[in-house]
Amino acid sequence: MDSTSYKLYHVHGWDSRQHLEDYFSDKPNMVFEEDALKFPMENLTKTFSEGHIRGDILIDLTVGSLVHHFYAACEFFQHIIVLKVSDRCIMELKRWLDTRTGAFHWGHATKLHGEIQGSSDQFQNKEEKMRSAIPHVVKFNIEKENMTDPIVLPPADCIISAWLLDVICKDENDYRRYLRKFSGLLKPGGQLMIIGLLDTTYITVGKDKIHVLKYNEDFVRKALVGEGFVIDNCVVQKRTNVSDLIDYKAIMFIAAHKEK
Template identity: 65%
Template sequence: MDPCTYKCYHTHDHDSRKFLEDYFSDNPEMAFKENSLIFPIQNLTRVFAAGHIKGDILLDLSIGSLVHHLYSACECFKDIIVLKDKDRCILELKRWVDKRTGAFHWGHAAKLHVDLEGKSHELEDKEVKVRSAIQHVLKCNFENKNMIEPIVLPPADCIISFGLLEAISKGQDDYIRYLRKFSRLLKPGGHFILFGCLGMTYITVGKEKFHILSYDEEFARKALEGEDFIIDDCKVQKRTAVSDLTDYEGIIFIVAHKEK
């Protein structure tokens, strides 16, 4: 397929459930477990356990209807506010939060978290805590100056962004522009936690391929530093999956804080 025919994540709809099933499920045939589930959960558990990142508000700006990256965070923040630009993603996430019939099953991710924390007996409590912490799931528009106008959010203590910046950016200038918008939602001294796919040009959801901005570790670091972030932690894991659904080369995890 010619890359110019790829769809764009933020202008075309996608099958939110198919995306979760192919990249984040507990299906034995799901090829991405090591990169999309284990690597993020291990690093988030480690970082939040240190106790340095905490506060009142955590803002989540991530691709799809992901939940697994919020399990460790719910122990450190009173409220989690999730921003989505897709109605289908909002409905998918709210179905899980409200424990509706047919919601996507995230129990495998919860188990990974509690096992790493050495609290396997708290599996059910972990699910309850995450659901309780997600106070709001709000519709946003990445092109607006205030992405959730007319609502004005209080500055966040921390932002987590999982795979979104490269999905909504056509080029590197877009990536930096959106990163700047996201960072304006953060308190001075607040933390930004970034997960991204390195060297990735497309992702397949159902029968459709979506454009993804390809970048490397150096670009990600410079983009954050250019917005006055100080990088505290950075880990990269090479691709382990064997699949033609997507072509990423590795996963990057960065923790940075905003200069006061």
């Protein structure tokens, strides 16, 4: 398949449940546990446990219907406002929020968080705490001046964006432009945490191949500085698995704060 025929995540959408099953489940042949589950959870837990990042509002701008990045965040923020580009992603996430029959099972991620944190908290209590921290799931349009129009969001203390910029950006100019929009959602001094894939061109979800912007660590660093962020930490891990579902070479976690 020629890369020009790859679908665009925010235009064409994808099968949210298939994405979870292929990249985030606990099935025996799921090879992405180290990169997709453990790496982001370890880095977010470490960053939040340092104690200087906390507040009232965290905005989540993350691909698909993921929740495992909330395990650490829900300890430090009163409210997590989740923004999604499609109704399908919202529907899948709300199945878990409302504990409906058939919701995706995140028990393996709950257990993993406990191991990372060294905590003996009961798993069920942890998931309930996460659910109670998420008062709103809001559909947004990245191209609108106010992405959540007609809703006006309060300025956030922190934003987490996992893998979203990878799949909504057609080129590097898009990446910088969307970073600017993310910055507009933050308070001065607010924290931005990005999880992304390096040197990637596609991700496969079901029968669809989705476009991914190819970039490297240096580009992201320069883009953040160019939009008024100070980089506090950056961790890059080489790919640990073999699969033709996706062609990334490394995964990156970067934490930065918006200059006042």
